Structures are given as structure tokens and as C-alpha cells.
Amino acid sequence: MLTLYLVILLVIGIYLLIYVKGYRTRKLFAGLPTYPRLPLLGNVHWFLGGGRIIFQRLKEISEIADQKNLPFALWMGYLPLLIISDPEDVKTVTNTFIEKPYYYNFGRIWLGNGLITAPAAIWKHNIKNIGSAFNATVVDSYQPVFDAQAHNLVQQLKGEVGRKPFDIMKKYIAFITLEAICQTALGVSQISESIITTEYYNAFNNCMELLLSRGLNILQHPNIVYRLTPSYKQITKSVAILHNVSEMVMTKRTIEREKMKNNNALEANKSVSPKFKAFLDILLDLRSIDPTLTHQQIKSEVDTIIVAGQETVATTLFYIFLMIGCKPQVQEKLYNEMHSIFGDSTRPVVKEDLDRMIYCEAVIYETLRMYPPVPGVMRYADRDLQLKNCTVPKGTCCCINTWGAGRSKRVWGPDAEEYRPERWLEEKAPGHPAAFLAFSYGRRACIGKKYAMAIMKTIMAHCVRELVLVSQADKLELRIDLALRPASGHLIQVKTRQ
Ligand code: HEM
Numbered sequence: 001m002l003t004l005y006l007v008i009l010l011v012i013g014i015y016l017l018i019y020v021k022g023y024r025t026r027k028l029f030a031g032l033p034t035y036p037r038l039p040l041l042g043n044v045h046w047f048l049g050g051g052r053i054i055f056q057r058l059k060e061i062s063e064i065a066d067q068k069n070l071p072f073a074l075w076m077g078y079l080p081l082l083i084i085s086d087p088e089d090v091k092t093v094t095n096t097f098i099e100k101p102y103y104y105n106f107g108r109i110w111l112g113n114g115l116i117t118a119p120a121a122i123w124k125h126n127i128k129n130i131g132s133a134f135n136a137t138v139v140d141s142y143q144p145v146f147d148a149q150a151h152n153l154v155q156q157l158k159g160e161v162g163r164k165p166f167d168i169m170k171k172y173i174a175f176i177t178l179e180a181i182c183q184t185a186l187g188v189s190q191i192s193e194s195i196i197t198t199e200y201y202n203a204f205n206n207c208m209e210l211l212l213s214r215g216l217n218i219l220q221h222p223n224i225v226y227r228l229t230p231s232y233k234q235i236t237k238s239v240a241i242l243h244n245v246s247e248m249v250m251t252k253r254t255i256e257r258e259k260m261k262n263n264n265a266l267e268a269n270k271s272v273s274p275k276f277k278a279f280l281d282i283l284l285d286l287r288s289i290d291p292t293l294t295h296q297q298i299k300s301e302v303d304t305i306i307v308a309g310q311e312t313v314a315t316t317l318f319y320i321f322l323m324i325g326c327k328p329q330v331q332e333k334l335y336n337e338m339h340s341i342f343g344d345s346t347r348p349v350v351k352e353d354l355d356r357m358i359y360c361e362a363v364i365y366e367t368l369r370m371y372p373p374v375p376g377v378m379r380y381a382d383r384d385l386q387l388k389n390c391t392v393p394k395g396t397c398c399c400i401n402t403w404g405a406g407r408s409k410r411v412w413g414p415d416a417e418e419y420r421p422e423r424w425l426e427e428k429a430p431g432h433p434a435a436f437l438a439f440s441y442g443r444r445a446c447i448g449k450k451y452a453m454a455i456m457k458t459i460m461a462h463c464v465r466e467l468v469l470v471s472q473a474d475k476l477e478l479r480i481d482l483a484l485r486p487a488s489g490h491l492i493q494v495k496t497r498q
Contacts, residue, residue: 025080025393029073032082032390033064042075047216051209051479052487054216058375058480062404069410070389077218081397082390083376085404087411087432089387093398094434094442097379098123101397103215104378110207110239112300115447116308122292123444129286129293130301131447133185133279139450140351142184146455147348149176149183150462157467157494165471169318169490174201177314178306180455185305187278188252200245203238204311209481210235246302250295253280279305309448313455315373315483316364318490320460323367323419325471325492330421333359335464335497346465349458357457362424364456368438369406369430370419375484376401377440402437403484411435468495 035043047054061083065072072083084090099120107117115123115130132138153176160166183189210231214220226232283301287293324331337359381396392398409416411431412423423429430436439446446452463469470493479487 022075022078022080025396028391028393029080029082032070032073033068034073034075037075040077041218042077042079044076044216044218051212051481051485052477054212054480055375055478055484058401058403062401062407065401065404066408066410071387076216076397077221079397080393080395081399082392083399083401083404084387085401085408086388087405087434090400090405090437090441091432091434092385092387093379093381093392094400094440094445096385097381097398098443099380099382100444101378101380103397106211106214109235110211110242111304111307113297114300114302114304116304125292126297126301127447129282129290130279133282134448134451136450138277139454142180142451143349143351143454143458145180145183146458147350147462149180149455150349150459152176153459154462154466157463158496160494161467161496163493165491165493167490168321168492169314170198170201173314173317173490174310176459177310177317177455181306181309182249184451185279185309186249186253186302187280188249188256199241203241205481206238207235207242208483210238212480212482242303243299246299246306249302250280250299253278253284257281257284308446309451311483312373312448313452315485316368316371316452317456317459318486318492319371319373320363320367320456321463321469321492322471322473322476322486323371324363324464325469326473327419330363330419331464331469334363334460338461338465342461342465346462349461351454353461354454354457357461358425359421360457360460361453362421363460364453365424365436365438366419366421369412369436371478371484372402372406372438373483374438374440375403375480379444400437400440402440405435405437408435464497466497468497469493470495 035046037043038045047057061072062085065083065085069086071086071089074081074083084093100117104117111117113119113122115126118126153172156172157168179189214226214231220226220229220231280298280302283293283298287298324334337357341353341356377400379398379400381392381394381398383394385392405411407416412435415423434441439449439452471491475488477487479485
């Protein structure tokens with residue numbers, strides 16, 4: 001009996017503590033839209049039920065916030081979370097806060113202190129070295145690799161002509177985007193065939209799902225509890241498979257560098273044909289002067305680049321194929337632009353061609369506006385901050401709602417839900433620089449945008465010149481497992497262009 005009383009007292013004590021601690025934040029959030037909440041749990045129960053439910057909630061929240069022109073407030077347990085999509089507020093938050101909230105700590109089991117998950121102090125130190133690794137000159141030097149991979153993709157897709165819809169992601173795009181990252185940023189070649197196995201693909205997806213479900217399950221937040229769960233066992237197993245890849249990449253590159261150092265440059269160069277400094281080489285070179293760049297830290301950056309650069313590009317390419325596959329008029333316009341640049345030739349795509357792909361760029365932006373592979377990012381408020389219509393109290397987790405910003409009628413007009421690449425060719429699109437958030441915004445935004453645009457344009461130029469893509473987007477159902485994914489698979493059909 002006494003134990004029961006003690007437990008009840010403890011629960012009441014915790015509740016009172018949380019109540020008092022959250023008093024100021026609740027007051028500041030008082031006028032904001034929110035969901036009804038439960039004691040101790042807050043709004044967690046609204047997000048139970050898997051990726052489709054989470055997507056439905058995000059959609060609902062985005063619509064409410066857009067109608068009311070206010071951020072949406074949530075409580076994940078006792079932790080306040082503010083969902084922000086207004087461009088001016090997004091600009092203020094992303095330019096002010098560089099710390100990531102503790103949800104990102106969960107990802108460290110996989111990505112260590114790589115750029116995405118690093119605490120602010122480590123990020124500040126490393127971004128100085130890494131930030132320029134994907135500048136225009138470097139990306140231009142990668143163009144022959146992008147072209148070769150795009151050419152490979154078309155040759156492989158030709159084998160699907162006349163067949164039923166197939167999973168373009170699992171069979172092709174995941175391979176070629178990983179091979180491109182390995183050859184360019186990591187400086188190793190012919191690796192994807194041996195490592196992108198179904199096991200790798202499943203491990204990747206498994207990690208994403210487990211990380212999200214941990215984030216939403218406050219009982220699994222303390223490490224001490226999480227380590228006892230079956231989920232921990234699963235993620236450890238999947239992470240080991242993924243780490244094996246980064247370890248293999250680093251070993252391969254280190255051997256190639258040794259060969260070059262030993263004046264066997266000729267032999268080493270056979271497997272590293274293009275002449276450029278890979279991102280991994282920059283880090284390996286810096287190792288001698290920067291003691292913080294340990295083997296573990298470099299491995300974490302490699303894991304980060306694979307996740308950040310492969311999955312996002314692959315998913316965006318799928319959505320582009322899906323969109324142009326069900327909108328023949330868009331695909332024809334795209335083809336006409338390619339024809340005006342290349343004529344009837346299927347010659348390689350060079351960097352000068354990329355600048356002429358104006359409509360192609362509009363198609364990419366419009367796809368990213370409506371289907372951002374990263375539907376939201378987070379920042380931790382390490383001090384109070386005044387936004388347009390409310391104050392963000394210190395300790396809040398700010399969620400930048402990329403999905404909501406792209407679908408905002410307030411920002412994009414009444415046709416925000418319509419796929420219309422032409423809007424990007426009209427004057428002043430987007431209206432506000434922080435209205436388009438697919439690559440995030442402000443400090444800690446994506447450093448691979450130039451890379452991503454170049455490889456995607458090159459792949460589109462190859463595909464559209466030789467093939468016609470066909471899809472059924474009306475059957476598209478979405479889910480969120482950190483990334484925005486089609487719940488209904490990545491189905492596409494291809495025909496030969498006559
Ligand atoms: C369509 C393609 C891409 C999209 C939509 C995209 C989107 C994003 C977003 C939203 C972030 C912010 C993440 C956060 O704050 O938590 C980010 C960060 C990052 N991206 Fe990308 N990305 C793409 C391609 C790439 C590529 C190709 C690379 C490299 C080859 C890359 C490297 C990075 C890195 C290193 C960061 C972390 C930056 C930092 O924290 O300083 N991304 N990306």
C-alpha cells in the first residue's frame with residue numbers, strides 16, 4: 001500500500017514539476033493553434049500509427065497553420081515543439097539558431113558527429129573545412145561522372161521498355177546515385193554493385209523508420225531504456241550494415257591514395273578516372289593538421305554524405321519521373337527544351353548545357369516544392385526569439401515545415417496544390433526567398449544543392465531525350481519515415497521515344 005502511495009506521489013510530483021516548468025511556454029503559446037493534449041504525454045498520441053498517419057497530421061497541421069497564419073504548437077511529452085512555415089519566421093529562426101534539438105542525438109548511432117547531427121560547436125569547426133567541398137568549380141569537375149551514370153541509367157531502363165510498371169528506385173536509381181556519390185565525393189569507383197544489395201537498402205529504410213519511431217515514443221528517449229528495447233537491437237544490426245559500407249569506402253580510398261603516393265599514380269588512376277579532389281580526400285588531407293578529424297569523425301562525415309547526397313537525389317528523381325510521367329504536356333515541353341539544346345544527338349551532357357536547361361530547372365523546383373524529400377528540419381531555441389506573431393521561448397524545438405511552406409496558399413497563391421513548373425518562370429518566383437525550403441534555409445542549410453541540381457539535370461537530359469516515362473500519380477499515397485516517401489512503391493513505366 002505504501003509503495004502505491006509513493007508511486008502516486010511521484011507521478012503527481014513529476015506532473016507538478018512539468019506543469020510549473022512549462023507554465024511560461026504555455027502562456028506564450030496560448031493563442032496558437034494546437035491539438036488537445038493529455039497530461040504528461042502532451043500530443044504524442046496524435047502521431048501514433050505509422051508513417052501514413054504522421055503524413056496526414058503534417059498535412060492537417062500545415063493547412064490549419066496556413067489558414068490562421070500562425071505557427072502550430074505541440075507538446076511531445078513535456079517538450080514544446082513549434083511548427084513554423086511562414087517564410088519570414090523561417091528566415092528568422094534558421095538565421096538565429098544553429099543548435100539542433102536533442103532528437104538529432106538519436107541519429108548519432110548512425111551518423112556520429114557528421115554535419116547533419118553534430119552539436120553546434122563541432123559543426124562550426126567542421127563546416128569551415130567542408131563547406132566549400134561542393135562549390136561550383138568542384139561540382140563542374142564531377143560532370144563526366146554524372147554523365148556516365150545518367151547514360152548507364154538510360155541503357156538499363158531500355159531493358160524495361162514494353163514491360164509492366166517496375167520499382168525504379170529499388171532497381172536502378174538507388175544504384176546510380178550511390179555510385180555517383182562514391183565516385184565523386186568519396187573518390188572510389190565501381191563500388192555500388194557489391195554494396196547496394198537488398199540488405200543495404202533494407203537496412204537504410206529500417207534505420208529511418210526506427211529513428212522516427214524513437215523520436216515519437218517518449219518512453220524510448222532515455223538511452224538507458226532504449227538499449228533494452230528490441231528496436232535498439234534492430235537499429236544496431238542495420239547500422240552495422242551501413243557502417244560496413246563507409247568503412248569499405250574509406251579503406252578503398254586510403255589504399256588508392258597510398259598507391260598514388262608510392263608513385264604508382266598510373267595504376268591508381270585506372271580506378272579513379274576523373275581528375276578532381278574528392279570530398280573525402282579533402283578530409284584525409286586535413287587529418288595531419290586537424291587533430292579533431294579522427295578516423296571516426298571522417299567516417300561519420302562519409303556516412304552523412306551518403307545519406308544526405310544519395311537518398312535525397314534518388315527520391316527527388318523518382319518524384320520528377322512520377323510527375324512528368326503523368327503530365328505528358330510537361331514532358332513534351334521538357335523534351336522540346338532538350339531538343340533545342342542537343343538537337344537529335346544523344347551526346348554527353350556538359351556543364352554549359354546545364355545553364356540552358358531553364359524549363360528543366362523549373363520542373364525540378366516545382367517537384368521539390370510539392371514533394372520535398374526532407375519534409376521538415378529542426379532547430380533548438382537556445383534563447384528567446386520574437387517571431388511575427390509570437391515569441392519562441394528558450395528550450396523550444398522549432399520544426400521548419402518544408403511540406404507546409406511548399407503547399408501554402410498564402411505564399412504560392414490559390415493554385416498552390418497544382419503542379420505547374422511554369423510558376424518558376426514567372427516574375428518573382430518564389431515571392432520570398434524562404435518560401436522554398438527543400439534545401440532548408442539559413443545557417444545549416446544544404447551544402448549539396450549545386451551538386452544535386454547538376455546530377456538531376458544531367459539524368460533528366462539523358463532520360464527525356466531517349467525515353468518516354470509513364471506513371472499514375474493519382475494512386476500516389478505518401479508516408480513519412482524522416483523522408484517523404486511514396487507508400488505505394490516507386491512504380492514507373494518506360495517507352496522508347498519515337
Ligand atoms: C535534392 C537533393 C537534396 C535535398 C532535397 C537536400 C536537402 C537538405 C536539407 C533539407 C538539409 C538540412 C538538414 C537539416 O537541417 O537537418 C540538408 C543538409 C545537408 N545536405 Fe542536402 N539535400 C540534397 C542533396 C544533397 C547532396 C547531393 C549533398 C552532398 C553531396 C548534400 C549534403 C548535405 C549536407 C552535408 C548537409 C548538412 C549541412 C549542415 O548541417 O551544415 N545534400 N540537405
